[in-house]
Amino acid sequence: MxxxxxxxxxxxxxxxxxxxxxxxxxxxxxxxxxxxxxxxxxxxxxxxxxxxxxxxxxxxxxxxxxxxxxxxxxxxxxxxxxxxxxxxxxxxxxxxxxxxxxxxxxxxxxxxxxxxxxxxxxxxxxxxxxxxxxxxxxxxxxxxxxxxxxxxxxxxxxxxxxxxxxxxxxxxxxxxxxxxxxxxxxxxxRAAAPLLAVRADDGVPAEGLPAEARQFDFLLGVWDAQHQITLPTGQQVAFPTTTTASIALGGHGLLEHSWFDLDPTLPDAATTILRLYNRAERRWESLYLTNRANTLLDFGGVWEGDRMVLHPFDTHLGGTISRFVFYDIEPDRYLWLAESSTDRGETFTTTWTIDVTRR
Structure with a gap:
């Protein structure tokens, strides 16, 4: 986490x-x-x-x-x-x-x-x-x-x-x-050339995908997001971002970007996430990249009821359980939170929330 x-x-x-x-x-x-x-x-x-x-x-x-x-x-x-x-x-x-x-x-x-x-x-x-x-x-x-x-x-x-x-x-x-x-x-x-071909809009999914592979379609488009993070010291940090998502991988995945200005020493902070549904394992996989410390994180999960719940792949009851949840999903708004548990999942503490509204 x-x-x-x-x-x-x-x-x-x-x-x-x-x-x-x-x-x-x-x-x-x-x-x-x-x-x-x-x-x-x-x-x-x-x-x-x-x-x-x-x-x-x-x-x-x-x-x-x-x-x-x-x-x-x-x-x-x-x-x-x-x-x-x-x-x-x-x-x-x-x-x-x-x-x-x-x-x-x-x-x-x-x-x-x-x-x-x-x-x-x-x-x-x-x-x-x-x-x-x-x-x-x-x-x-x-x-x-x-x-x-x-x-x-x-x-x-x-x-x-x-x-x-x-x-x-x-x-x-x-x-x-x-x-x-x-x-x-x-x-x-090759000689210098334009980008590989993409559509002018947010793209369309590949043919033949199962319904589960469309569960993140609500992310497509351009969004304004308001973040609030609780640091280990208890300090609250709030900041806005621009968040975007479009179809990628020949219609098989989604590519999500966020840009923000939180730390004065890193005024051009950004994150990128690739999301891909793995039919063989019947779960979502995500690859997260941040340019704060320049690290990669892979995690994934499944739809549970009316929420998408994702975990780092090394999660188990023997340590801190971390999860990332999309919920209250509407056509022009959704909420996201990160939370963790140290008592085998009996209780969770919210560490990060995002309120996302379509631009």
């Missing part, structure tokens, strides 16, 4: 699904330079910026490969404190187009890089962290797949050059003793 309270017309013909995505509200999207207040070590990722042709090779089995092509664009985001990649790959899986959206950020506190990526093909968000290395970045994560006890390690390596970029994804099931290729992306730089 404490992490969360730290404040928080195209160049080429693109697949038809690309036209489902709505306008890009993020005020930092068109930036060509990082914010002068952002950590200078973010410059290590500067070679990633630009528009790219992408060839994506996957390894379905030990003896077979599949290669597909697409386009990508990498820009600054969150007012120049992080980088965002939007990638569209036709025939990524035979007959289907994969839309990917990722946030890449340097966190000066832990002195680590963090990467979060959501994909329409998997309807899942993966989060990695790591360090800079000669000529690129090396990031890792580890998960237990399929309900078993075997730990699968996954590493992502960025190898950067002036005119090209290679991203390799590998997996290991023996604690990193050996690695097997999972995906390789080869980027070839």
């Amino acid at each position: 404490r992490r969360f309270l730290v404040l928080a017309a195209a160049l080429v013909a693109l697949p038809a699904l690309a036209q489902t995505d709505g306008r890009l509200h993020d005020q930092g999207h068109a930036l060509t330079d990082r914010s002068p207040r952002a950590d200078g070590r973010l410059d290590a990722a500067r070679p990633l910026l630009g528009t790219w042709e992408v060839a994506v090779t996957t390894f379905p089995t030990d003896t077979t490969t599949h290669t597909a092509t697409g386009q990508a664009e990498i820009t600054y985001m969150n007012r120049g404190y992080a980088l965002m990649e939007r990638r569209i790959v036709e025939d990524a899986v035979p007959g289907r187009t994969d839309h990917a959206l990722s946030f890449l950020v340097f966190s000066p506190g832990p002195d680590r890089w963090a990467l979060g990526e959501g994909r329409s093909e998997t309807e899942h968000i993966e989060v990695y962290d790591g360090v800079a290395e000669a000529g690129g970045l090396a990031l890792r994560t580890a998960v237990r797949r399929g309900g078993g006890t075997l730990l699968t390690h996954e590493r992502v390596r960025y190898a950067m050059a002036d005119d090209g970029l290679t991203v390799t994804v590998e997996t290991s099931t023996d604690d990193g003793a050996t690695w097997a290729p999972h995906e390789r992306r080869s980027y070839t730089r």
